[in-house]
Amino acid sequence: MKSIQTSLAIFTGILLSSAAHAESKIDIKGSDTLGAKLVPQLKNAYVKANPSVKIDILAQGSSHAFSNLDAGTADIGMSSRKVKQEELDKFEAKGKALVEHIAAWDMIAIIVNDKNPVRKLSLKQIEGIFTGSISNWSEVGGPDAPISVYTRNTSSGTYKSFSKLAMSKKDYGTSCQKLEGNQPIVTEVAKNVNGIGYVGFAYAKGENYKTVKVEGVSAKVSKIAKYPLARKLYYYTVGEPTGAAASFLTWATSSDAANAIVAEIGFIPTPVATEAMGSETK
Amino acid sequence: MQFHGVPDADAKSKLSPSFKGKRGWRLMGLNITTDGAVKGFFGGNAYLAILVLLFICIFLLRSGLGFVPGYRVELGEARSSGIELTNKVRYELTGYTAILARANQAFIAEKRHRFGEQESTIYLYEEFEALIDDNFEDAIEEYTDLDEGIQKTATGEKLRKDIAKACHKIPEEELLLAISRRLPDLTQISPEAKQQAVTLAQEYAINDAETPDAIDEVNTRINEEMGQFHAVIKKLKAAGKQLRDLEAILTKHTGETDRILKLNRQTSESIYALENGLKKANKRGDSPDTITAIEQRLHKTKNSFIEIDTEKRIQSVYAKIESHDAILDKLVSESTAAFDLLPDNIQNEKSATTIAQARILTDEFKIIITQQKQNISSWRHDEKVNLLSTLSAYFFGSQWQTGSPWQNTYGLLPLLTGSLLVAGVSLLIAVPLSIGSAVYVNQFAHPREAGLIKPAIEFIQAIPSVVLGLFGVLVLAGLLKDWSHSPLLSWIPGFPITERLNVLLAALLLAFMAAPTIFTLAEDALNNVPKAFTEASLAMGATKLQTAIKVVLPAALSGIIAAIMLGFGRVVGETMVVLMVAGNKAEIPNFSEGLGVIGQPVHTMTSIIAQEYGEVSEGSLHWQALFMVGLVLFTISLIINSTCQRVLNKKSK
Numbered sequence: 023m024k025s026i027q028t029s030l031a032i033f034t035g036i037l038l039s040s041a042a043h044a045e046s047k048i049d050i051k052g053s054d055t056l057g058a059k060l061v062p063q064l065k066n067a068y069v070k071a072n073p074s075v076k077i078d079i080l081a082q083g084s085s086h087a088f089s090n091l092d093a094g095t096a097d098i099g100m101s102s103r104k105v106k107q108e109e110l111d112k113f114e115a116k117g118k119a120l121v122e123h124i125a126a127w128d129m130i131a132i133i134v135n136d137k138n139p140v141r142k143l144s145l146k147q148i149e150g151i152f153t154g155s156i157s158n159w160s161e162v163g164g165p166d167a168p169i170s171v172y173t174r175n176t177s178s179g180t181y182k183s184f185s186k187l188a189m190s191k192k193d194y195g196t197s198c199q200k201l202e203g204n205q206p207i208v209t210e211v212a213k214n215v216n217g218i219g220y221v222g223f224a225y226a227k228g229e230n231y232k233t234v235k236v237e238g239v240s241a242k243v244s245k246i247a248k249y250p251l252a253r254k255l256y257y258y259t260v261g262e263p264t265g266a267a268a269s270f271l272t273w274a275t276s277s278d279a280a281n282a283i284v285a286e287i288g289f290i291p292t293p294v295a296t297e298a299m300g301s302e303t304k
Numbered sequence: 305m306q307f308h309g310v311p312d313a314d315a316k317s318k319l320s321p322s323f324k325g326k327r328g329w330r331l332m333g334l335n336i337t338t339d340g341a342v343k344g345f346f347g348g349n350a351y352l353a354i355l356v357l358l359f360i361c362i363f364l365l366r367s368g369l370g371f372v373p374g375y376r377v378e379l380g381e382a383r384s385s386g387i388e389l390t391n392k393v394r395y396e397l398t399g400y401t402a403i404l405a406r407a408n409q410a411f412i413a414e415k416r417h418r419f420g421e422q423e424s425t426i427y428l429y430e431e432f433e434a435l436i437d438d439n440f441e442d443a444i445e446e447y448t449d450l451d452e453g454i455q456k457t458a459t460g461e462k463l464r465k466d467i468a469k470a471c472h473k474i475p476e477e478e479l480l481l482a483i484s485r486r487l488p489d490l491t492q493i494s495p496e497a498k499q500q501a502v503t504l505a506q507e508y509a510i511n512d513a514e515t516p517d518a519i520d521e522v523n524t525r526i527n528e529e530m531g532q533f534h535a536v537i538k539k540l541k542a543a544g545k546q547l548r549d550l551e552a553i554l555t556k557h558t559g560e561t562d563r564i565l566k567l568n569r570q571t572s573e574s575i576y577a578l579e580n581g582l583k584k585a586n587k588r589g590d591s592p593d594t595i596t597a598i599e600q601r602l603h604k605t606k607n608s609f610i611e612i613d614t615e616k617r618i619q620s621v622y623a624k625i626e627s628h629d630a631i632l633d634k635l636v637s638e639s640t641a642a643f644d645l646l647p648d649n650i651q652n653e654k655s656a657t658t659i660a661q662a663r664i665l666t667d668e669f670k671i672i673i674t675q676q677k678q679n680i681s682s683w684r685h686d687e688k689v690n691l692l693s694t695l696s697a698y699f700f701g702s703q704w705q706t707g708s709p710w711q712n713t714y715g716l717l718p719l720l721t722g723s724l725l726v727a728g729v730s731l732l733i734a735v736p737l738s739i740g741s742a743v744y745v746n747q748f749a750h751p752r753e754a755g756l757i758k759p760a761i762e763f764i765q766a767i768p769s770v771v772l773g774l775f776g777v778l779v780l781a782g783l784l785k786d787w788s789h790s791p792l793l794s795w796i797p798g799f800p801i802t803e804r805l806n807v808l809l810a811a812l813l814l815a816f817m818a819a820p821t822i823f824t825l826a827e828d829a830l831n832n833v834p835k836a837f838t839e840a841s842l843a844m845g846a847t848k849l850q851t852a853i854k855v856v857l858p859a860a861l862s863g864i865i866a867a868i869m870l871g872f873g874r875v876v877g878e879t880m881v882v883l884m885v886a887g888n889k890a891e892i893p894n895f896s897e898g899l900g901v902i903g904q905p906v907h908t909m910t911s912i913i914a915q916e917y918g919e920v921s922e923g924s925l926h927w928q929a930l931f932m933v934g935l936v937l938f939t940i941s942l943i944i945n946s947t948c949q950r951v952l953n954k955k956s957k
Contacts, residue, residue, distance in 0.1 A: 139427065139485045141434050155401045160412045163426075165485040166654065170803055175888070176707030177918040191709045196718075196891040199805065199905050200915065202883070206777070213782060214804050238515055240437060 046266035047076045051090040052100035055179035056125055056255050057081025060287050061100060064274050067283060075266050088112075091120070091260050097267040099258040100125070102183060113260070123257040123271055126289035130184055130251040131226035131233045131241040133208070135215045140164040142235035145250055148188045151218060154195020159216065172207045172219035175200040184220055187251050188236075204288070220251075224288030243290055244298045255289065361938075368935040371928035375714065376694040378925060381565045384614055384685050386558035386621040387711055392680055393551050393628070399669050400544045400635065406662035410655045411530070411537050417652035419526045420487040421494055426522055427483045428493065428501035429508075432471050436509050439470065448512045464506045471502045532647045539645070543638035546631045553624055557617070559710065564612045571608055578602045618685045628680055632673050639666060698932065704890040704907070706916060706926055714929040716936065718892045722807075722906030725893055726882060727875040729811035729902055730818060734875075735868055737815070738822035742864075746830040747852040758827070765820040773884035776813045777805075781885065784809055788903075797899030805887035808902040813885060814875045822871040829863020830856060866948040873944040876910075877937065883911035909933050 050061060057079050065077045080086070080096075087099025088109040105120060113120045132148060134140060140163055143151075150156035151169055160166045173194060174181045185191055201207050207219040212230035226233050226241055233241045239248045246252050263271050274280045281291035382388045416423060436444070440463070447463055450456040476493060484490055507516045527534045582598045643663055650656045701715020741761065745754045781804045787793055788801040798808065833856050841851040857864075887905020890912070895901055913930050920927040 137485075139430075139482050141430050155398075155405065157405060158409050160409055160416075160486070161405065163430075163486070166409070166413060166488075168802060175915045177916060181707060182709075185709060193705055193708050193710055196703065196705075197889060199803075200888040200890070200907075202915070206884075209777065210804060216802065235437075238513075244441075 046074060047078065048098060048267050048270055049078050049080075049090075049096045050098045050100060051080045051082070051096040052087025052258075053084040053102040053179075053255070054081045055102040055128070055183060056100040058179055060126065060255075060284065060289060061274075063283050063287065064280055067279060068270060068273060072269075075270070077270070085109075087258055091258060092116075097259070098263070098271065101256045101258060102128075102179070102253065104254075104256065105258065118260050121259050121262055123259070123275055124292050125255040125257050125275065126284045126291060127246060127295040128183070128253050128255055128289050129223040129226075129241055129243075129246065129249060130180060130187065130220050131223060132218065132220050132236060132251070133211050133226070133231045133233055134218050135211055135213075136230045136232055137215050138164060140234060142238060144237055145188060148236065149190060149192065152184075152189055152194055152198065153192050154197050157197070167216045170210075170214050170217045171195065171198045172201055172210050172217055173198045174204075174207070174220075175202060178203075180220070180222060183253070184251075187253065188220075222288035223290060224286070243294055246290065246295050247299050364931060364935050364938055368928060368931035371714075371925065371932045372691070372694055372698075374925045374928060375698060376689055376691065377569075378712075379694060379697060380689045381562060381569070382711055383687065383689060384618065385561035385565055386554070386618055386685060387562050389621065389625065389680065389683055389685075390551070390554040390558045391711070392676065392683070393547070393554055393625075396632065396673065396676055397544070397547055397551050399665075399672060400547060400639075403639065403662050403665045403669060404540050404544065406658055406665060407537060407540055410650075410658035410662060411533055413655035413658060414533060414650055414652045415526060415530055416487050417489055417655065419529060420490045421497060422522065422526055424483055424487060424490055424493060425497045425500050425504075426519055427486060428479065428498055429504045429519060431474070431479060431482055432467075432501055432505035433508055433515070435470060435474070436467060436505060437513070440467065440509055444509050444513060447510070460510055463509055467506050467509055468502050471498075471505060532645055533650075536642045536645050539642035540639055543635050543642065546627075547635055550624065550628065550631060554621065555710075557624070558621060561612070561614065561617045562711070564610050565614070568609055568612070571605055574605050575602065578605060621685070625680060629677050632677065636666075636670055636673065698929075702892055704912065706929075712926060714926075714932075716909075716933065718890050719907055719909045719912050719933065720936070721892050722886070723876055723908040723910070725901065725906060726807055726810045726814065726886060726908060727872055729807055730814035730875050731868065731872055733811060734815035734818045734822055734871060738819040738871070739826050739864060739868075742823050742826035742830060743852055743857065746827055747848065747856060761820050761823050763820075764816065767817075769817065769878065769880040770884075772813050772817065773881045776809055776881065776885040780812065781805060781809055784812070798897070798901065798903035801903040803887060803903065803905050805885050805905050806903050807886065807893070807906055810882050810886040810906075811902070813881050814878055817878060817881065818871040818875045821874050822867045825867030825870060826860070826864045829860040829867060832863065833859040862951045862954060866951050869944050869948050869951075873941050876940055876944075879910040879914050882908045883914050886911065888915065909937050 050057070050065075058081055061079055061081075065079060069075060069077060081100070084101040084103055087096065087101045088105060090096035091099045092112055105122070110120060132143065138159070140159065143162060147156065147162045151162070152171060152173065154171075156162060157169055158166065159169055173184075181194075185194065199210075201210065201219075204221045204225045207221055208225050208228055208231065211217040211219045212228065223241070235241075237250050239245050239250065241249060241251070257271060257275070259267065259271070262268075275292060281293060284291040285294075379388075382391075443463055443466070447456070447459050450459060479498075480490070480493055483493070504516050504518055507518070508514065578598060578601055582595065582602065585595050585598060643666065646659065650659065698714055699716050701713060702717050703713045703715045704718055705711075705713045738761075741757065745757050749757065785801050785804050788796070788799040793799055801808070837855055837859055838851055841855040842848070846854070886908055888907045888911060889905040890907040893901045893904050893906055897904075913933055916926070917930060920930065
């Protein structure tokens with residue numbers, strides 16, 4: 023008898039909880055840069071505070087954000103780029119408005135060893151180094167020494183964004199050494215005088231290595247408006263968001279707790295970036 | 305791990321006596337006695353292992369073999385879109401770029417040698433600029449925020465003064481150290497250069513962190529003074545312009561065709577999937593709503609095909625490539641002419657050798673392009689890609705390029721050579737060590753000594769490979785690199801090492817991991833040599849050493865060979881350590897350096913799977929390609945193991 027009671031209780035529990043879930047479920051789809059780490063962690067924190075909300079995340083690339091928003095299979099789209107005109111046209115043709123929300127800022131820092139005298143590189147030089155056509159430091163104003171190039175591996179989102187931002191979408195050179203994450207790159211560059219690599223902003227400062235200026239602009243939050251390897255990451259919604267999606271978005275883009283998570287993962291929270299932009303335009 | 309090389313003949317009779325006397329076959333569970341149940345349990349386990357093995361084989365084959373037809377389609381698309389042709393032109397461009405890079409390096413070396421003092425201004429300025437960036441950001445902001453007027457002038461004056469003061473504060477030795485990394489010939493900083501650099505740095509601050517044009521001017525002036533040499537570089541650069549343009553046009557055009565072809569293929573794949581889904585839905589008798597939804601999606605997908613006239617597009621590729629031969633001829637004649645202009649009086653030794661290398665490269669380039677011309681003129685977009693060329697593109701392909709915005713290429717060769725190289729070097733290290741210690745422990749060591757050494761060596765196996773990997777990255781990599789620069793060790797090939805992560809480092813750690821395996825198995829094999837052999841040898845008056853080397857070792861040879869091979873299998877299959885310390889550079893090692901090849905980073909078959917598996921979507925070509933790598937690894941292990949068995953069987957007969 024007791025077992026029947028318990029199972030009944032469990033059953034109603036499941037029914038109730040699933041009903042509660044069905045009430046506020048948010049589907050978030052799109053960019054891998056956002057969806058790999060940042061949004062899942064935001065989700066965890068948010069769901070902890072609001073257990074009645076269920077959030078599903080599917081990260082397959084920015085273009086999926088728009089196709090899913092269009093099909094109505096996503097409430098929020100994540101994108102590491104601005105919406106393209108042709109994508110926007112589709113929404114406008116149906117009389118829908120696409121609303122943009124800035125999720126965070128991303129800055130990729132180029133790092134070299136502390137003993138390396140090179141302090142600045144142009145985008146063209148960076149492209150040359152990472153595609154393999156420049157293989158000696160002397161060609162970019164450094165000492166006469168071969169360049170050891172360290173990159174993320176192909177499963178990293180930064181691997182692709184870097185190729186887009188700094189290499190005009192060219193292939194990486196075959197002499198690149200592909201490492202597992204930001205930390206291994208930092209370790210190698212810090213220990214190899216001839217090393218160069220790129221890391222997320224959170225790893226830009228450390229011992230025995232330094233960031234170089236890109237096109238004369240250093241990788242500092244205050245220079246975010248001018249830094250060539252910086253970009254905005256977006257959330258998109260169809261029309262102004264409502265209900266659970268709205269409260270999640272507001273929390274994710276403006277609350278202190280969310281900003282702390284954004285900063286911890288290595289992105290720059292929007293308020294910090296806008297403040298820097300503000301001082302830049304003054 | 306315990307392994308008995310030769311099944312002991314007495315072992316069977318020593319089996320638990322309770323099994324004795326119950327002869328005949330019993331299938332699992334049929335016998336109700338305890339003995340039968342125990343037997344059944346053991347038998348079941350054994351069969352389970354075989355089942356799992358079979359299951360893995362089928363899974364690997366099923367997932368991997370789909371790769372070949374898939375890759376064939378992709379290669380076919382690369383051909384019909386002209387991407388393949390573009391790759392050929394790119395290959396030529398790479399060759400030319402290498403020549404240009406060498407010439408440029410030579411130029412820079414000579415320039416630094418002759419005009420180092422003038423060039424030092426630029427580097428001094430860069431040091432000062434960094435100083436300003438670090439310390440004067442706020443002051444500069446304050447200054448630029450002011451409106452024009454007396455106050456601004458005054459603040460500007462103060463800023464200039466502060467900067468000059470800060471610049472002069474840097475100790476001379478520190479400055480010289482920073483600069484002499486680039487200008488090794490420079491022995492002291494000239495006051496004029498320093499003064500000029502300070503002025504320029506002040507200008508930088510006043511102009512809101514804009515690098516003054518004067519820096520470029522300094523460089524231009526030096527270049528001009530280099531005269532003829534600079535003209536050579538300029539001419540070389542100009543010589544490649546047309547080839548670069550051709551490559552850019554082809555890239556754009558063929559890339560677009562390829563993109564559309566790929567999109568259409570995806571569309572037809574989803575149509576296929578949707579049609580299947582529709583059929584299933586109809587069969588199941590799903591609700592009409594679901595079926596209409598699928599039909600609508602199908603209709604939408606069918607409409608998303610992009611019209612493309614491949615024939616017309618490829619014809620324009622043929623038109624573009626027509627000028628190819630002429631462009632190459634011009635490039636070669638112009639660069640040869642440029643090299644002839646080189647001044648005879650190159651002062652810097654490094655510069656002279658580098659420019660000589662550039663010349664040799666040019667000669668090689670000439671040979672390559674005659675072949676290339678033929679290659680390109682005989683290239684046809686409608687030639688079918690056959691199975692054989694697909695397989696050879698995979699097994700002999702020299703490039704593994706994935707996640708590429710241009711074209712994914714799956715060539716096994718860099719990974720296979722990497723794996724074999726690492727495994728080979730590690731065996732070279734592990735075999736003498738482990739066989740040596742096995743012979744010592746088995747033949748010479750006091751029983752108490754053996755009781756200490758054996759467990760110690762076998763304990764090494766208990767170290768998790770991640771821990772070894774971490775030790776390699778954080779400790780051994782640095783030590784190895786430092787040691788390699790010591791003159792005492794310069795006789796070792798590949799020393800001094802320039803890359804921290806390399807074959808030798810991986811091989812050392814793997815040798816450490818393989819040694820216990822080889823040691824244990826070899827020791828077992830030595831143990832199995834009949835006592836009579838040793839006793840007979842000793843009775844004949846041979847010394848212990850002679851007996852060990854001439855009698856025991858040859859008698860145990862097949863067991864030792866099996867031990868080595870199993871060690872090899874262990875090393876080839878190891879993942880974590882190589883992933884962490886081998887450097888992961890997917891390029892065929894440069895064997896022209898001879899044994900020095902051990903100082904290079906490599907990528908291996910195991911680490912490519914570990915590294916890229918996270919990114920691929922299930923069932924995609926990339927996914928299948930990784931399974932193919934797994935299949936190759938599996939085959940290698942299988943061959944090694946079965947050969948081992950054969951070697952052992954032969955001996956026991």
